[in-house]
Amino acid sequence: MKKKVILFHHSDNLGGAGVSLLNIYLMLEDEYDVKIYVPHDNSPIKKFYNEKDISTNIINDNIGMISSYSGGPKLFSRTYFVKLFQIIKTRKTIIDILNREKPDLFIINSMTLSWVGKIVQKRGIKSLCFVRETFVNNIGMKVILHHLNKFFDGVLFISNNDKNTFNCKAKTIGVVYNCVNKKNYIRTLSKSEACSLLGLNDKAFNILFVGGDSELKGWSIIKNAMRELEDYEIKLIVAGKASLSNYISVNINYIGEQLKMPIVYTACDLLVFPSTSPHQARPAFEAGIMGLPVIISDFKETHETISDGINGLTFEPCDSKALSLAILKLYKDRDLCNRLGQSNYKFCLENHEFDTCKVNLLTYLHKII
Incomplete structure (x- = not known):
């Protein structure tokens, strides 16, 4: 009989964590009886899993959490306190799930849910x-x-830098990189065909930004950088939640939230990730597995992902002029752009491919249960 594992997710938005949750499920499903719990029936993450024909269990309340992380709400702000207060209700939900499911292992997909550990350990x-x-x-x-x-039997990080910075003392500590399944990121269309599906200009040098209008992910930085590039055939493709009323420009295209990201990557020539605070960049290796280079803010927290001049370019955080110059460099030197993209592909294949990460994850789980 398979051991039962619960995967408990904290957000109803899809985001990188939601995609990573899917990969965890796929890594575990052959060996374990896995159940997923996500918030809200009509949420983007629920729709994403429905499209994958993967069953999820719904929590019809907002999830309480300790929202302390780089780029999160200000400490003791209203948002911070609301999330703390919601722990009271979520605590009862967790207890109900544990009593009903009686799992062998309870996995939380975010450290903001760390308060759950004591409840789980007690049982x-x-x-x-x-x-x-x-x-x-x-x-x-x-x-x-x-x-x-x-309170935790295991804590897994997505980078060695994070593991070293946290210096956690749980029984089992390790690093399992976020991953992509290569078979789901195969170019089946030409750039021209992908652009046609998305209503984009296939003749332009298309830059992808997947942060919507998120300031943490650098919306203002890339928006200002594009002002410097209006004389060139360069288009910014904005994926994710964004209000069109925020900023209208002839060199910016908004395509909204996209479930079929390989088509989006195919339509673009490079990815920009100009985060204003240290933030793990899942899109960097999604782009990599599609053969695209990345221009990213120069934080030590992301040096494991992108090396300047190797598989992308880095620039001084929050410096829109420096970002525009990096974009222009790759626009003018397409051979360099292609070389960086191919290097990023090889790097991602070696470090972020599904099967490699699966072996790593299962090794840690076997130590815990």
């Missing part, structure tokens, strides 16, 4: 936390670390 159930957020030095993080150290 003699093994627990594992995926830390997907970046460290921030405040009292909320100290609370999170306390829970990770004391």
